[in-house]
Amino acid sequence: MNDKTLDVVPRLLLLLSLAVIGPTTALAQSVCLPAPRLLTTMPMGGQVGTTVDVAITGETLEELDQLRFSHPAITAKQKQNADGAPIPNQYVVTIAADCPPGIHEARVMTRLGISSSRVFSVGTLPETTSSTPNTSLETAAPLAVNSICNGKMTAKAVDYYAFDGKKGERLVVSCAAKGIDSKLNPVLIVADASGNDLRVERRGGSIDFTPDADGKYVIKVHDLTFAGGPYHFYRLTLQTIPADAPLPQLASTRNVNAFSWPPTGLTDDKLIAEVEPNDQAEQVQQITLPCDITGRFYPAADVDTFEFAAKKGDVWWVEVASDRLGLPTDPSIVVQQVNGTGADAETVDLVELTDIASPVKVSSNGYSYDGPCYNAGSSDILGKVEIKQDGLHRLRISDLFGGTRNDPRNVYRLIIRKAEPDFAIVGWALHMNLRNGDRNALSKPMALRGGATMAFEVIAIRRDGFEGPIELGIDNLPPGVTASGLTIPAKQSRGILLLTAEEQAEPGLTSANFFGRAEINGETVTRPGSFASMTWPVTDQWSEIPTPRLLADVPVSVGSTETAPLTIAAAEDKVWEVTAGQKLTIPLVQIRRSDFSGAVMSLKTFGGGFEGNPAFDVSLNEDKVEATIDLTKLKPAPGTYAIAFYGSAVAKYSNYPQVIAVADAEAALAKAQQKAAAAANLAPEAPAVTDDEKQAAEARAKEIAERQKKSAEAVVAAEKNLKAAQAKAAPKDIVDIVVSQPIEVRVVPAVEVTKK
Incomplete structure (x- = not known):
């Protein structure tokens, strides 16, 4: 091993540690290519004007960049150890004094782009984080009045907190959980010093409590079914309020x-x-x-x-x-x-x-997907x-x-x-029936691979009789990313928004602006849109009910290390013209960057007035295919339309093959160190004569033996890591949605022939 390889190894080892940051359930999913997902932050928030250490976990978070927030008044830097080296998955978060209290979004930028979000709450009270077991009355954690404690629920147990109450002082005990993305269904109990229950709240509300006497009191927290674990986190608040004040509302995400x-x-x-x-x-x-x-x-x-x-x-x-x-x-x-x-x-x-x-x-949450989970x-x-x-x-x-x-x-x-008359719109990443029995409801961040087109369903609520068409758009996108909004037709409620990344698009991230535009009473109006996402990635809706929510912002990103397995586009970048009542054949090119299971893919059509086009098959083994649209049956009105074709294919996907190089370098380093340790035993030594020389020789022999033992263990561990990396990167069948790049079609009216 040369010096250059040795210099690279520490960085590679860091990447390897990041590659196994958290649960790897995404790798077991049979549908959808891996996407970065932030699952937990601990703590889940902080006080205005303070700095707090935050640890994160997630899925597919290799090659992490900064921890980012939806509000610019919250910033983060990676935490460093005493030697100045970054500590994986830990950040120092600064909350500016002018940061508005309430709910914000936390995300991380990765090699695949921006992750899904997790709520980060900002409050005005001092905060602590529970770090020691407090599952008995004897180990109850102290909780100061007018403070917040961040904790995670212990499975099959009750968490205890002790506080000093004053006679006649009105206290409110609240537990933020569902409103901050937690899976916890909290039960709150206020008890006396002996643990006897005084007040109980089982519906997720607050407890309004005024002590009858000075003394020590206890708060108990547990899940309704006594579930627990890292995803059952909570923020426990104990505060005083005036006697005549209404109960404070907890900041919460929006449905x-x-x-x-x-x-x-x-x-x-x-x-x-x-x-x-x-x-x-x-x-x-x-x-x-x-x-x-x-x-x-x-x-x-x-x-x-x-x-x-x-x-x-x-x-x-x-x-x-x-x-x-x-x-x-x-x-x-x-x-x-x-x-x-x-x-x-x-x-x-x-x-x-x-x-x-x-x-x-x-x-309906039935056997197979039959509509959005939103x-x-x-x-x-x-x-x-x-x-x-x-x-x-x-x-x-x-x-x-x-x-x-x-x-x-x-x-x-x-x-x-x-x-x-008016309208409001909301969008979410498209999901479809990829095969019978597929019931996943995954959080899908706007993380684009080069050459990919990502589709989003957009739904409109029409107000006060408005029936006109709604044009969809999104701007402030990263370089190399374009958007095409397939208009929501008049009197309809569903449209499609397409985001396309060029194959050579540079890694990037922006906060985009999503909107709808329509003509109402002769005036063009623009309305901001919202986006929604699943709070948790659910792989089977029969085992867990999906819980979607609105997002605070619309981040769009391009990753740095992967391209789409398949890109479909029209053979020419032009407006494809067709006469009403005729057929239109569009030649398509397919850029394949992966092997596929199966030789044929069925495609349907997006676009107002064109959804009725029958599904058609294309070969996955050909570079050039065709799409035919028969206007004799569709009868769209003359005009210009944006359409796209979509279907699903089973790609032979290799997840993060770069990790093999990391593990290989680690194995090579371990073997080199083992060889060096073995060579030390071969060096000639002068015969030991004195007692001191004998003791020194024995100590050296013991040191060499210990070094050889550790190097042998390091080789075994490195080879184990290498095998795990090879297994992780081995091609796997993953079913994914394939969407063509948008295609513009102009329908011209047929010329009527007048008989003389």
């Missing part, structure tokens, strides 16, 4: 359906409050339309009643937000027509308004009321399942307005 709230331009300028009591007809609250009301589903079984005058032919749009505010509510509205006055008044139901239906069919619908309300005659009308709003809910935090916002 996917929250993308459609609030309406564009909503302010609090004309907001009025509901006035209790208003349950009965004689207590009805008078309002004037249009109106904007804030109210509460409180106490249990509360029904709020409002009365207003309206004229025949009026059309009003009613929208309610409560579920989309992250609350466990299901609003329901009945609008009634009031006939007569006083005691003789009668009411006739005019319309009942309930849920906002999902714009597309959501997966639900853009909501139990909130967005509906129309048409007035049939002049006179008084009543609106009664309630929580359908509020009979047992007695929580003053269950608020709602009720808006009644004239039509204000």
Whole structure:
């Protein structure tokens, strides 16, 4: 081994340690190429204006770059040991004094691009991290009042915390879990010093507790089913609040359906409050339309009643937000027509308004994928009321399942307005039925391989009767990455966004801007879009229910070490023109960078008006194939369309083959050190004469033997690592989605021949 190889080895060994950073479940997945995923950070947050050490774990996080955050006021540097060398998977995170408290996103940049995210919470209270076992009353960890402790749940156990309470001081105990991406279903208990339960909360809420006497008290935390482990983390908060203050709300991620709230331009300028009591007809609250009301589903079984005058032919749009505010509510509205006055008044139901239906069919979680695992619908309300005659009308709003809910935090916002046509959009990485029995729901970061096209489903909620087409776009992309939005057609709710990376695109990362554009009432409007992702990568929906959520930002990246197994593109970069009612044949080129199992791939078509094109087969062994589109059946209107073809193929994928070189270098170094240790025993020595010389010779022989033993063990370990690296990089069959680069098609009207 030469000097150059020896110099490279320490760096290679570091890369090898990074290659085995955490769980390797991604390698066992039978679908989708590996993607970087950040799974845990410990702690899960920090106090404004402080610096905190953070350790991470994840999947496919080789060759890590910086730990990055969605807000620029949070920065990180890799932690170093006493010798100045970086410590794998550990960072020093600085939270600036002007960082806004709340939920932010943490990610890492890797050789494959940006990872999926994990929540990083920023608060205003001092924080600690639980590091010693505290699963008994005797080992309860001390917890200061007005502080936060970051911990992870011990499986089949209860975590104990002890604090000093003062008589008459109002305390709130809360446990952030689901809202910060944890798998924990927390049960909170406040007990006395002997461990006797005083207050219990099993639904994920807070405990409002005022001690009757000074003394030591205990907080117990456990999972509802006593599950535990590194993915069952939590942030336990103990704080004082004034006697008359409402319970504080924990900062939380937003559900996917929250993308459609609030309406564009909503302010609090004309907001009025509901006035209790208003349950009965004689207590009805008078309002004037249009109106904007804030109210509460409180106490249990509360029904709020409002009365207003309206004229025949009026059309009003009613929208309610409560579920989309992250609350466990299901609003329901009945609008009634009031006939007569006083005691003789009668009411006739005019319309009942309930849920906002999902714009597309959501997966049934059945045997095979039959729709997205993301639900853009909501139990909130967005509906129309048409007035049939002049006179008084009543609106009664309630929580359908509020009979047992007695929580003053269950608020709602009720808006009644004239039509204000608009839309909101949300997108997520495409998943499809790759084969029977495939039920995975994976988090898919926007991490592009060179030569790849990644598809995203985009769903629209249309507001107040808007039916026009919606153009999709995304900008501020890394160099070498382009976007093509396949328009959501008029009166439809689903579109496709395509991101394509050039084969030679340089590694890069940007925070992109996703939007939809449409013409409404003669004016072009642009609306920002949201993106969603799975909180955890679920390989089988029968064993774990997927939990998607909205993301705080839209990072787009290109990796540095891999290219797509297959690229499909039109043979020419041009607009392909076809006459309405005719057939169009598009020659395609296939750039294959991998071997495939199977010789044929079936392709379908993306693009408004072209989804009905029948699936067609192409050979995976040919460089040139063809796609045919028959417009005699599709009948798209004349115009220009962006389309793409998509299907699935089984690639012979080799995961991170570079790790073999790392392990090989380690094995070579170990063998060289073993050889050097063996050679030391061959050096001639003068015969030992004195006792001191004999003792020195014996010590040297013992040292050489120990060195030889360690070098032999190092060789065995290095060869084991080499075999593991070779097994890891061995080609495996992985089914992946293949999407062609976008193709522009222009449909021209047929020329009618007029008979003379």
